[in-house]
Amino acid sequence: MNVRWGVIGAGGVARRRSMPAIRQAKNAELVALMVRDRERADALAKEFSVPRAYTDWRELLADTEVDAVHIATPVYLHAEQVIAAAQAGKHVLCDKPMGMSALECRRMTDACSANGVHLQVCFLMRFGSVYQRLGREIRDGRFGTVLEARATIFKALPLADDAWRLIPEQSGGGPLMDLGAHTIDILSFLLGPMESAVAFAANRATNWRVEDTVSLLLRARSGAICAVEHSFCAKGGDQTLEVNGTEASALVSTPPPGGEKPFLRIADSQGVATETVPFENYYQLQIEHFAECLSGNVTPLATGEDGIHNLAVIEAAYRSVQTNRVEAVQT
Secondary structure (H helix, E strand, O other): OEEEEEOOOOOOHHHHHHHHHHHHOOOOEEEEEEEHHHHHHHHHHHOOOOOOOOHHHHHHHHHHHHHOEEOOOHHHHHHHHHHHHHHHHOOOEEOOOOOOOOOHHHHHHHHHHHHHEEEEEEHHHHOOOHHHHHHHHHOOOOOOOEEEEEEEEEEOOOOOOOHHOOOHHHHHOHHHHHOOOHHHHHHHHHHOOEEEEEEEOOOOOOOOOOOOEEEEEEEEEOEEEEEEEEEEOOOOOOEEEEEEOOOEEEEEEOOHHHHHHHEEEEEEOOOEEEEOOOOOOOOHHOOOOOOHOOOOOOOOOOOOHHHHHHHHHHHHHHHHHHHOEEEOOOO
């Protein structure tokens, strides 16, 4: 099945990642885009050879030649746009975090279900072969009992003071909301749902209205303990995932560009083995997976229910920041 895509919010990450991925995917066609500025919309349409450019997302949703939409707008717009897309009969790929709250995410999921459209959330790490392999080996028992896991993403983002990510009414929060959506999801993917959270957030380098640094501990329903650490202000930081069990431990490390190559290191009773992780375009993989879901060939890998749980964990963490207590994940 060749899916005809429209992109709502075609600037930023969508321009750099999603739109090239749609063009490269074997089962996708980019037929429409939307940004608010007419000059920019026309320029992007020319750059990506897109036949139709809109400045109003509602007009894109009315386009009968669009099968699916990628919602790539600031978080506070997701719920309205996803629900409207579902009502227009469009299948939906929604950026993470899925919404401003778990309740919003439930409304979005229910709207897609009621209108018979497919909803997928951009939890990119799930599509990496290294993470899928870890998931299989955890389920198959190679790691024994998983004791704990740790996930980090540290970045130094050159954000203008008026960037939407720094406006809590538009973003929902800082690195916990933005980067934590990825790490909390991959930990849930590997170890199962989370049941409680305790978190500390701070502004160590800025006077932003959102946190610039955050650390949290999560307890999975399985009993495994997970640590998550993020910052928007750390130069040269790695992206890492570590899993430690009674029979084996693993480390996936993705250093900054220009440094070491990404690697997977597994230690068990046989010794320590390190291998290079090949480059994969997660954006392209999720686009191709989306079309396969519409064809009924595969089980969806990142659903609205996953998005609901993700926000429920994030909300518990933010409550913990305020209360200085362990908070239950409310689903």
